[in-house]
Amino acid sequence: MTLAPDRLDRFARHIVLPELGGAGQVALSKAHVVLVGCGGIGSPALQYLAGAGVGKLTLIDSDEVDLTNLQRQTIFAEADLGKSKAEAAATWVQRFDGAIEVRAITGRLGRDSAAQHLEGATLVLDGCDNFATRLAVSDACVALGIPLTSAALGRFQGQVANFAGHRDGHSCYRCFVGDAFDAEDCDTCAADGVLGAMAGWVGTFAAMHAVRVLVEGHAALGDPQWGKVNLLDGLAPSLRTMRIVKDSECRGCSAG
Numbered sequence: 668m669t670l671a672p673d674r675l676d677r678f679a680r681h682i683v684l685p686e687l688g689g690a691g692q693v694a695l696s697k698a699h700v701v702l703v704g705c706g707g708i709g710s711p712a713l714q715y716l717a718g719a720g721v722g723k724l725t726l727i728d729s730d731e732v733d734l735t736n737l738q739r740q741t742i743f744a745e746a747d748l749g750k751s752k753a754e755a756a757a758t759w760v761q762r763f764d765g766a767i768e769v770r771a772i773t774g775r776l777g778r779d780s781a782a783q784h785l786e787g788a789t790l791v792l793d794g795c796d797n798f799a800t801r802l803a804v805s806d807a808c809v810a811l812g813i814p815l816t817s818a819a820l821g822r823f824q825g826q827v828a829n830f831a832g833h834r835d836g837h838s839c840y841r842c843f844v845g846d847a848f849d850a851e852d853c854d855t856c857a858a859d860g861v862l863g864a865m866a867g868w869v870g871t872f873a874a875m876h877a878v879r880v881l882v883e884g885h886a887a888l889g890d891p892q893w894g895k896v897n898l899l900d901g902l903a904p905s906l907r908t909m910r911i912v913k914d915s916e917c918r919g920c921s922a923g
């Protein structure tokens with residue numbers, strides 16, 4: 668597969684990077700990323716994934732755009748208030764790059780719907796706001812053999828990691844957080860607050876991590892750093908990394 672001349676121009680600053688190159692750009696153009704959550708993390712992640720030329724995007728969110736979202740959810744404007752976030756995000760993508768195939772799903776993923784909507788994805792990027800969905804998404808990714816970029820945010824803190832729990836010896840998101848959070852929980856942003864720019868840092872970091880996965884085997888940048896959780900601290904500021912080992916008792920990724 669080769670890229671058309673206008674696409675070569677559009678992605679020239681990528682292609683000139685030795686760590687990405689033409690092969691990496693082609694891999695991005697063939698990728699299908701499912702974005703779970705089009706909010707504070709999903710907005711900047713979507714902008715950079717669309718900008719990177721990811722060929723197909725599925726956007727999932729159950730919420731509507733609310734006035735309190737505009738402080739950090741950068742793809743939405745006042746004209747979007749009350750609209751489905753997934754639909755408004757898809758409209759943003761269509762205006763940005765008509766060559767991207769985009770699909771919007773307004774709804775919340777549960778255990779059954781996760782498997783249905785994630786099947787066929789090259790990568791799932793989860794930036795949703797509750798643990799029940801995160802765990803359902805993680806378990807579905809392991810079952811379907813799909814890599815997961817997981818990103819979370821609160822106040823001035825963020826976490827971003829790539830997981831490949833479907834591969835031998837690799838941990839999954841459930842190995843990281845355990846089983847305690849399967850129950851529904853609240854939107855912590857509403858209770859605790861979050862600095863808007865912190866969502867930008869976490870979302871763009873997640874987009875970079877997603878790109879690492881998408882070009883694995885095609886470009887030098889393709890080192891996904893599986894199972895390494897990056898802890899972003901916006902107050903210090905600092906960035907720490909910790910490795911999550913596979914839990915042999917994990918309900919998500921360990922047989923038995």
Ligand SMILES: [Zn+2]
Nearest residue numbers: 839842917920
């Ligand atoms: Zn696991």
